[in-house]
Amino acid sequence: MRRAAQPPVLDSVGIHRALEQLHGVVRAKGLKNSEVRDAVARVALAYDGHFTVEDLVKTLRETGTVEAHPATVYRIVPLLVEAGLLQETMVSAGEGHRYERAFERDHHDHLICTSCGKVVEFEFEAIEVLQRNIAEQFGFFLTGHVHELFGLCSRCAPKGGAR
Amino acid sequence: MRRAAQPPVLDSVGIHRALEQLHGVVRAKGLKNSEVRDAVARVALAYDGHFTVEDLVKTLRETGTVEAHPATVYRIVPLLVEAGLLQETMVSAGEGHRYERAFERDHHDHLICTSCGKVVEFEFEAIEVLQRNIAEQFGFFLTGHVHELFGLCSRCAPKGGAR
């Protein structure tokens, strides 16, 4: 296993590729492009780490050239997920759905410190293989999974025994 | 790997053991026992499969000798989880937290058909071992995890190619 790749910064060329992918999906669904949607996508793609819809609205208001109403962002995000730009993540992390960039990132899962909130992203192909084995054994066609580990990180765990 | 143990029926003796465990936790926390809480615990322990707080309230109203207000059950369930009688489960299954019995059940994870909702519970020690390895590698003390696989079951998946 290994820690997932570094802070996944997507440069402007990458963002451009992502928007093209989005526009392809939009076209394929018979929808129309929109400036607001692209702005939301840009902010989401550039976001460092995990975020909620509220986070996007806030960031857009603070740094963007375009604003978007929360209801609008709630409508846009599922499309960005469908287009493969984002993915839902840390499903079990309390209130509010969380997302992170999926576009041009390797798949990874999360190890979360329940005390300080620290998150380690890891890739472990062996587990992915076993998951496929399980699905196969039960006759399932595997389409996705949620795999989150909880614990105490080295700073939060009591050292050298009970405390 | 294997499918998790059969429908985990807990007989009256088992329920009694569970209630004793609950009472121990209650005492340890300086709380008091209550008839309503025990009734909720009984219904939850006897529940076949996964359930929401609403399900408990409904079952209690229909079959129980004691009723409980939803707000009360919302207050009780976390204690039952803490006491090890229940565990949260299928975190990603849309609205509403879901629970299932944890008392005297082996640990298992879920394989869920996103089309018909069928759920297969499986145990796979190899994955548990790998999870512990991951936690160790990153210096975490592992306390729990969420592991859910999504896919299409054999009835729902298109047979022999695309359709």
Added chain:
DNA sequence: TTCTTTGCAAACCTTTTGCAACGGA
């Protein structure tokens, strides 16, 4: 008696929806 538990209603919060105005193709 003292402190916890319960029911009830109201508050909360995130997310969804109806609708009229706006905008892209």
Added chain:
DNA sequence: TCCGTTGCAAAAGGTTTGCAAAGAA
């Protein structure tokens, strides 16, 4: 022009909380 998109406000749905009454130790 013809729809899809957006903003706004209201609704929805699950969960929490304040408070007074009821119950356990």
